[in-house]
Amino acid sequence: MPPTPQDRRAARHQAGPATPAGRRGPSGGRKQPITVDLIISTAFGIIETEGYEALTMRRLAVALETGPSSLYAHVVNKEDLDELLIGRLCAEIPLPAPDPAAWRTQIAGVCTRLRDQYLRYPGISQATFAAAPSNLDTLRVSEGMLAILLAGGIPPQVAAWAIDSLTLYVNAYSLEVSLANRRAARSDDGWVISRDEMLRRIAALPETFPQTKRYGAELTAGTTHDRFDFTIALLLDGLPAANPHSTGT
Structure with missing residues (x-):
């Protein structure tokens, strides 16, 4: 049975950081590997310049030069991404x-x-x-x-x-x-x-x-x-x- 969204969320708190796979851009040059941290940082960049309403999984995939389906290896869905974003902001509150x-x-x-x-x-x-x-x-x-x-x-x-x-x-x-x-x-x-x-x-x-x-x-x-x-x-x-x-x- 495949892991549930809850299992995948819990795994982020229990497992150490995974080794990200390398990827190549359209011209053959190496691009920054996709990680949860990169997804979150890129999402914040979109929100900062375009507003929260502009943030979709498709828009995020375009910014990362990948397809939406590849993001789901790291986040469960848009709601999971939202939770990660709010969590990142809360982590900075003393x-x-x-x-x-x-x-x-x-x-x-x-x-x-x-x-x-x-x-x-x-x-x-x-x-x-x-x-x-x-x-x-x-x-x-x-x-x-x-x-x-x-x-x-x-x-x-x-x-x-x-x-x-x-x-x-x-x-x-x-x-x-x-x-x-x-x-x-x-x-x-x-x-x-x-x-x-x-x-x-x-x-x-x-x-x-x-x-x-x-x-x-x-x-x-x-x-x-x-x-x-x-x-x-x-x-x-x-x-x-x-x-x-x-x-x-």
Whole structure:
């Protein structure tokens, strides 16, 4: 019986690096052997220049000067590739030793670093939605977040669901910012407007929007990262800590 996708994923964590086979280009010259690391690096290059939506197995094969079928000797499918990409980003996130006196600051820091990793590659956080992570590097981050919350006195069930809420927000925020930045980069896109224009539009609203007209400045205030920090703090403020002295402030 051939190995299942789960078997092939698990083998990457158990076996040592395989010796890559050499290959030749169209002109007969030697090309860099295809490895999982090369596939991941090339995929990141595509995302960085063209966006996550451009990444397909066929597009990746073209970039590697090979056929799509040859990639499946190294990755199971596109979902497996997504998991490898997110895992590579998570591997670069430093995790602090849990400190009961600073748990809020530590959790907010992990969320910020995760956000910054996603924003390096436009739209890549889309790969995290509806996915149950099994990559060890990805699980390492959730393990670290769980340890921090537990050290802060957060009950285990609350901590587990808090991680889900926090990461979902980070993923959605990163995707929205990537989409907005891409739209802003298109000079012909008239839907991108400045804050001043937003304020003018709000001021011109009919009187059936009295609160929006009155608080237009507040509704449009702050940078996107200001709003990120506010929402992370809002989520953390709602967590019931078992130890009232573990505030992290």
